[in-house]
Amino acid sequence: MSTSPAHRIVIVGGGFAGLNAARALRKAAVQITLIDRRNFHLFQPLLYQVATGMLSPANIAAPLRWLVERQANCEVLLGEVTGIDVEHRAISFNGAQIEYDTLIVAAGARHSYFGHPEWERYAPGLKTIEDATEIRRRILIAFELAEREPDLERRRTLLTFVIVGGGPTGVEMAGAMAEIARFSIRHEFRHIDPSDAQILLIEAGPRVLLAYPPDLSAKAQQSLERLGVTVRTNAMVAGVGADHVTIDWGGVREELPTQNVVWAAGVEASPLARILAGSTGAEIDRAGRIHVTQDLTLPGHPEIFVLGDMASYQHQTGKPLPGVAPVAIQQGRFAARLIASRLRGRGLPKFRYRDYGNMATIGRSAAVADFGKLRFSGFFAWMLWLVVHLMNLVSFRNRLLVLVQWGWNYFTYDRSARLITGPSAPADRSRDPPARADLTKTAAE
């Protein structure tokens, strides 16, 4: 054993990339500081199930401290990294400086509104637990308001749900929402028929799930339409307001009355990317991601890794890798292996992403799965989706609970986790008319 001080690694972000890097270093003679704003690791691919009342937040989140509890070389700090001093190899955290020998920046992405940040209050995205419970609240309140709305036109506006973006998140949200309206709450109202709800999925490209082969896109669209979702492709969103969405169909504009818009269209990297680029001269792409070298570090800074949704890595294909969990996981593990290898005075060949395939689910018993040569759709794909996602939920306890919950929901169409909670909409999103405001009071009556 060497008596020199241990190699200090600071990891910013406890998502798929950061957490997997930390865990893969559990046997290394290093000293890890894992920093996150939140005290939990979030299984983002299932966030839409929280937003649609299927799962509870705790089902898809596991406390970071608990995840690395037995890993003596790793400490967790809760808070925000405000600056990075590349020259002195230190980050600014909570008014202090924390020095590193190697820095891993994996702070993820948030949704982006293509230069229209003012749309956010009307069209929340789906990246955090709070986003999910806020969307859940809005969906449920829309039905509540419709139930007591005598005016037919206003009722239709309340029951029109628009999902912007036909990627996996948008497709999964649309399918889940159609199921809520058509099955879960169908018989719970007296003045409206929830299955009258109109659910629209808007995609700017020529088909949904653009990253999939065309035949699976078509299957996905069919499954959605069978659930009653209206899919509109080649449709750009030109405006979002308190009570409408403006859609641009190749020059023709249409204004759609709705109060319920969910944004699943675009993401942009954490602002830390710009801070880092500013001090290292690294390049940034349109989505705010940093162009990394073939070993996922910054040009000229082999001690700084940028991983996951913050990194733009040109794969063989020339296209940057997508912002999905498998990419982040593999990058986290690669960074850990490279660090361990360097400590032994060696290196590693460049990072290569192994694409095991993509899956998206549509409602409670359909899905599409693309494993290159093998493609599935329908019930079998859905079962595959279930098994893969269940296996990947981080803690065993969550797996067990989620299995019980999914099993129960499957046979009953039950969605019991549909609580309208929270004191009120966060101020910057609140666009609630007075009629809505009194649904959101907190005082315990």
Place this chain on the structure above:
Amino acid sequence: MSTSPAHRIVIVGGGFAGLNAARALRKAAVQITLIDRRNFHLFQPLLYQVATGMLSPANIAAPLRWLVERQANCEVLLGEVTGIDVEHRAISFNGAQIEYDTLIVAAGARHSYFGHPEWERYAPGLKTIEDATEIRRRILIAFELAEREPDLERRRTLLTFVIVGGGPTGVEMAGAMAEIARFSIRHEFRHIDPSDAQILLIEAGPRVLLAYPPDLSAKAQQSLERLGVTVRTNAMVAGVGADHVTIDWGGVREELPTQNVVWAAGVEASPLARILAGSTGAEIDRAGRIHVTQDLTLPGHPEIFVLGDMASYQHQTGKPLPGVAPVAIQQGRFAARLIASRLRGRGLPKFRYRDYGNMATIGRSAAVADFGKLRFSGFFAWMLWLVVHLMNLVSFRNRLLVLVQWGWNYFTYDRSARLITGPSAPADRSRDPPARADLTKTAAE
């Protein structure tokens, strides 16, 4: 069958009293409108388990619409009742009037600070889901801040938890908190030992669980002390501030440095009680509860029932019935039976509360149970507590999930539902110093 319009019943509040009244009327030829501010029925006795990260909110809440989905004579409205016009038999709801033939007011209670509302921001109570997640957030953040606090004295302040009130809620909270610190998160920190946390239970009376026989109070106190809780009886709270609690020991004042106070000391009835008393001349007691007649109605207004925590009902003993779930449930069912009986032109003898006993749990394997002649404590009482509470959880699905969760937690001391969520403390409670504020940002990094 009569062709006269159905008897209209308005029920204000979907708690134990209101929900049980509605359900017991499912076969009656009546037309029920059940109104609540929230879209769910809450199993309040287990709220402390949400506050301590054992259960998720959805585990102890069931959507009201779902609970009465198949009850065709009942509709649910979400919102706030702002007035009651006793003369015209109508309530004000969302700017409209809703007429009733019989009114059931069961809007519950909220915590009361004995004339010191300014204490609330420093000492939240435990009545709603938001209260529970707020307390959970505060407890978890205290440990996080302590972990990075170099100053020993400030660290001790951060790790001092004070629970005010030695009734069942206070005792259960104290036991659960001791377990978090001593078992659940014990090995998750690197700079502090969470089991150093000081947990104080303060009770103004001579013993905890005053409603129980003295020997069970003693057993409860022993169980708490075994878990490391310091119990202080005959101690009044004279002040609560941002970083201290002032305790009055029979004239001697002591200032205790702490940033974590939970209020479990007193409740007061919903403000609807005063509105109702104002227009009917009914009397109100010190806790804001309405004195009801022997059939739970208002004097001179047999068409208005007041139930549960809002009602002061003089039992045989001369003492008003306690604000517990069994009282509310029995009162709800009595009101329903009386209404059905009146519709058949008959009446019922006065309401009598059947006391089946009381139970409180202390940590994960001790409890006290008082069934009059039969008294239990320790593990057997805990098993009883478990069975009774599980059986009473409203929906079957919640029972199954809670059983899985409890079973898992029992063997592992795991408390996975400990998420620090929410954009920040509600403005009226926020007393966070800057060091705390950056833990609570929302932006998705």
